[in-house]
Amino acid sequence: MSMSQEVVRTANKAKSEPASSSMTRFHEQSHFWGRLTILLVMIASVGLPMYLSFVLGAHPGWGAIFAGLLGYAAFIGVLWIVEPVTYFPILGIGGTYIAFLSGNIANLCVPCSSAAQKAVGAELGTQKAEIAGVLGIALASLTNTIVIILTVLGGTFIVNLIPESIQASFVFVLPAIFGAVLGQFAFSKPKYGVMAVLLGIGVFFSPIPSLIKIASCVAISIAVIYNVEKAKDKKAHG
C-alpha cells in the first residue's frame, strides 16, 4: 500500500526528472535479487566450513573458530558496517548489492560505475547516473568473475601470458585508477577536485585510526560540499 502512495508522491514531486514508477520498480527488483543472491552466498559461506567440520570430520573445535573470528573482527570488523554506509551514496541501491557481493569496491566497482556515468554524460545523484552506474558495475563484476575463474583454472599459465615486465607495472594499478577517477572530477569540478586531494592528504596524516580514514574523509567532504552548495543556492535565490 505504502508503495503506491510513494509512486503518487514522487510523481507529483518530480519536475526535473521523469515520473519514476519504473525507478521504484527497479529498486524493488534490486532489493529482491540483491538480497536473494547475497542470501545464497551466505548459505554457501556457512555450508562450506560446516562440511569440512562435520562431514569430513576436520572440526577444529568451536574455541579455535571463535578465536579466529574474533581475531578477524578485531582486525577489520568495523569495516563490515562502515564500508556499506560510506559507499552507499556513491553506489546507490543496485550498485551496493553488486559491489558488496563481488568485492573490489574501490579498485574496480566504483571506478567502472563512474566511468560509465561519465561516458553517458550523467550528473551524479540523478536517475540516469544511477542506472548507468549499475550497468557499469554489473559489467565490472562479470568481467572480474570470468577473469578470476580463468586464472584459477589456468593457474600460472594465464598470468605467464603477460610478460614479466608488464606484470611488474601492475603495482601501479591502484594509484593509476584512483588518479584517473579524481581526474574525471578535476575536469568537471576543478575546485572540488583540489579540495578532495587536500582533504585526503590532511586525513592521511591525521591521527584518525586507519580503518575509518576513508569514512572520515567522506563525512568531512559531505559536510563541506553540502554547505558550500547550500550557500551557493542562497546566493542564487537571494
Next chain:
Amino acid sequence: MPGNVMNIASSNIVWIVAFFVMGVVIFQAIMFMNIAKKAAPDAGLTPTEVSRAIRTGFISSLGPSFGIAIVIVSLIALLGPPITMMRIGIIGSAATETAAAHIGAKAFGVELGGAGFNEKAFATVVWTMCLGGMGWLLVTFLFTKSLGKAEKAIRRKNPKAVASISLAAMLGAFGYLASEQMLKGLGFFFAGIASLGIMIVCMSIAEKKNISWLREWSLGISMVCGMIVGTMVIALT
C-alpha cells in the same frame, strides 16, 4: 600446504561450492543488467547510451581485473584453487583474505602452511575467512533497504542534496584513496599524477570534439599511461 590438506582443499565438494558461489555472482550481474536496462528509458538513457555504459564498464574493468588476477596466483599456493576462487570472487580482497588466513591458522596454533598445518587447521582458516567475509554481506543484506529509504526521504525533502551528497562522497573517498597511494613512493606519485593528467586531457578532447569512444576508453587509457609512467620513473631512479 601438505598433500593431505591440499586433497581436502581441492576436493570435489569444495570445487562445487566455489563454482556455485561464482555462478551466483555471475547470475546477479546479468540480472541487474537486465533490470537496469528495463528501467533505462524512464531514467533518461537512450539505447545507444545503454550500450555505451555497458561497453565502458567492460573496457574499464579489464585493467583492474588483470591486476587482481596477478595477485591470485600467490594465494592459490596458500589456500588451494577453489577456496582462492571463492574468496576473491566475493567480497574479500587478496590482502584481506591473506590476513584472514594467517589469523585463522594462528587461532589454531600453527603457521599458515607451516609444520602442523593439518586438516583441522585448514578448516579453522576456512571458517575464519567465510564467517569474517560474511560481515559485509550480512550488513548489506539487512541495511541496504533502510539506506535506500533514508535516501528517498532526503530526496523528497531536498532533491538537490542527494546530488551534492553523492558527489561529495565520491570526492572524499577518492581524494583519500588517491592521496594514500600517491604518498607511497615516487613511482606511485607519478603514476597517480600522470593518470590524473591524462584523464583531464582525454575528457577535454572528448568534450570539445564530442568523441564518444574516447569517453568510453578514457579510464583504460589513463590507467595504462599511469602504470607506464610509474614503471619508467622507477627504472630511471
